[in-house]
Every structure is written in C-alpha cells, then in structure tokens.
Amino acid sequence: MLRIAVPNKGSLSEPASAMLHEAGYRQRKDSKELVLVDSDNQVEFFFLRPRDIAVYVGSGRLDIGITGRDLLLDSGSEAEEILQLGFAGSTFRYATRPGTATDVKEFGGMTIATSYPGVVAAHLADHGVEASVVRLDGAVETAIQLGVADVIADVVETGTTLRNAGLEIIGEPILHSEAVVIRRTGADPEDPKVQQFLRRLQGVLVARRYVMMDYDIRVENVEAAIALTPGLESPTVSPLHHEGWVAVRAMVPSKGAQQIMDELYDLGARAILTTGIHACRL
Numbered sequence: 001m002l003r004i005a006v007p008n009k010g011s012l013s014e015p016a017s018a019m020l021h022e023a024g025y026r027q028r029k030d031s032k033e034l035v036l037v038d039s040d041n042q043v044e045f046f047f048l049r050p051r052d053i054a055v056y057v058g059s060g061r062l063d064i065g066i067t068g069r070d071l072l073l074d075s076g077s078e079a080e081e082i083l084q085l086g087f088a089g090s091t092f093r094y095a096t097r098p099g100t101a102t103d104v105k106e107f108g109g110m111t112i113a114t115s116y117p118g119v120v121a122a123h124l125a126d127h128g129v130e131a132s133v134v135r136l137d138g139a140v141e142t143a144i145q146l147g148v149a150d151v152i153a154d155v156v157e158t159g160t161t162l163r164n165a166g167l168e169i170i171g172e173p174i175l176h177s178e179a180v181v182i183r184r185t186g187a188d189p190e191d192p193k194v195q196q197f198l199r200r201l202q203g204v205l206v207a208r209r210y211v212m213m214d215y216d217i218r219v220e221n222v223e224a225a226i227a228l229t230p231g232l233e234s235p236t237v238s239p240l241h242h243e244g245w246v247a248v249r250a251m252v253p254s255k256g257a258q259q260i261m262d263e264l265y266d267l268g269a270r271a272i273l274t275t276g277i278h279a280c281r282l
C-alpha cells in the first residue's frame with residue numbers, strides 16, 4: 001500500500017483533499033480522522049500537520065506527501081519535489097516599517113521574526129548578512145509592533161495582511177511557493193504505485209486547466225483554424241457528411257477559450273462547443 005501524507009489543517013488542507021477526491025481517492029468525512037485506508041485504490045492516507053509532512057517523508061516512513069514548497073525547504077528534510085499542484089500559491093518575503101531598511105544588506109545586526117527560520121537563515125547567509133532570527137508560530141506581522149523584531153519574513157499572497165499591519169515589502173521574493181507532491185530524495189522514480197498516483201493528480205490538473213473544443217469548419221479554412229487550436233498532440237479532424245466541411249476536436253486551455261471561440265467564429269467556424277473534461281490520463 002502506498003502511504004501518503006496529507007495536510008490536516010491550514011491553507012493546504014482543503015484543496016489537497018479536494019484534489020485527491022477528484023482523482024478518485026476516498027477522503028475523510030470527519031476532520032478528526034488521522035488515518036484513512038482506501039483499500040480499493042491500495043493507498044493509506046495520514047493526515048498530518050503540514051509542517052511535519054516533509055519530516056515523515058524525508059525519514060522514509062511515508063512514501064509521498066503533499067505540502068508547501070516553503071515548508072519543504074524550511075524543514076531541511078531529505079525530500080524532493082516531484083509534482084507542482086497549482087494551489088496555495090504565495091511568495092515568501094521580507095517586510096518592515098517604512099524607514100527601517102530598503103535592502104536585505106541593511107539587515108545586519110537586526111532581529112528578523114519568521115515561522116520559517118531555516119529558509120531565512122539560509123537566505124541571510126547567501127547574502128552575507130548577520131542578523132538574529134526569532135521563530136514565531138504565526139501572526140508574525142505583529143512582531144514588529146510588539147517590539148520583538150525589526151523585520152519579518154512571511155508568506156504573502158495578496159499583501160493585505162502586510163498593508164493592514166503598516167509594513168512594506170523589502171527586496172525581491174525570497175521564494176515562490178505552491179503546494180507540491182514530495183518524496184524521499186533518491187527514492188525509486190519508477191515505482192509503479194507512485195507513478196500511478198502522479199498520473200491521477202496530473203489528470204486532475206489537466207482536467208482543471210483544459211476544455212474540449214469541437215467545431216465545424218470549411219476544408220479550406222482548417223489549417224488556419226487548427227493553428228488556433230493545435231491541441232496537446234494534434235487535433236482530430238473528421239469528415240462531415242456535408243461536403244467541403246470537417247469537424248475538428250482539440251483540447252484548449254480553459255483560460256482564453258472564449259477568445260479562441262470568437263476567433264474561430266470570425267474564421268467561419270460554426271457549431272463551436274466547449275465541454276469540461278472530467279478526468280484524463282495523457
């Protein structure tokens with residue numbers, strides 16, 4: 001049985017379970033459940049604190065896990081990213097009160113509060129800056145107001161929390177994070193159980209990002225039309241009973257599908273339909 005770590009709380013928890021459910025796996029009904037066996041699919045899910053997941057996977061106790069790239073890097077565990085999941089996207093950045101500093105290089109001798117001390121210490125070392133790092137569990141933005149730190153380093157999504165705390169961003173993002181699937185560094189990349197799990201999640205990603213587009217078009221315009229809808233490999237072009245016309249079927253990114261439909265219409269395509277993809281294996 002494949003043993004998989006899933007976040008039990010926080011920003012990653014709900015979208016991770018939703019994605020697993022879409023991929024055909026059983027998910028827990030009660031948020032107090034810690035372990036769930038999906039015998040039909042031969043997997044066992046362990047619902048763990050997001051911050052602990054890289055530790056379990058890095059130790060080899062669990063085969064794979066879903067966590068945030070920032071948490072993986074901060075843990076320093078012997079685990080690596082094998083698939084990006086496209087949710088819980090954020091940047092990790094420094095911020096401070098206006099007037100404190102304008103560049104990381106000015107942080108020397110200051111105190112930096114963060115929930116990610118591993119990431120921050122490594123970043124400061126890379127920039128040759130000697131500063132103290134104070135680890136806090138959350139609500140890090142308040143640390144400056146309460147005099148615990150001069151600078152914070154924290155997750156930024158919309159920037160609203162920083163603005164509300166009267167803080168301004170300093171420098172470029174320390175990293176870009178999103179939810180990722182991880183496994184132990186050096187684990188067998190060909191493991192068929194892991195490969196099947198990844199194909200299922202990739203199927204969900206594709207089903208979320210693409211729609212199927214069908215349309216009819218005159219033969220002489222088909223080349224111009226398929227330039228707009230090249231598909232992932234190659235579009236299907238089938239003859240129609242109506243002479244001089246063909247039917248085209250191709251996957252197109254759902255973002256921008258309406259614009260493609262407008263352009264196809266202008267090219268003379270008709271009966272242009274898009275349908276959602278429920279699941280797929282490429």
Ligand SMILES: Nc1ncnc2c1ncn2[C@@H]1O[C@H](COP(=O)(O)OP(=O)(O)OP(=O)(O)O)[C@@H](O)[C@H]1O
Nearest residue numbers: 009010011012050068070088089090138155157177
């Ligand atoms: N506002 C946010 N937008 C996107 N991703 C976020 C946000 N806040 C946290 N994350 C991501 O969630 C993961 C951290 O999960 P964790 O459960 O530790 O914190 P959380 O989601 O802030 O939950 P909580 O603070 O309620 O415990 C990280 O990968 C982080 O990048």
Ligand SMILES: O=P(O)(O)OC[C@H]1O[C@H](OP(=O)(O)OP(=O)(O)O)[C@H](O)[C@@H]1O
Nearest residue numbers: 138139140155156157158159160161162
């Ligand atoms: O840029 P924003 O859209 O404002 O989002 C970023 C905030 O979201 C998270 O906080 P959370 O609500 O999880 O509280 P926490 O600080 O206690 O983790 C994160 O730690 C930031 O504080």
Ligand SMILES: [Mg+2]
Nearest residue numbers: 010011138139
């Ligand atoms: Mg948080």
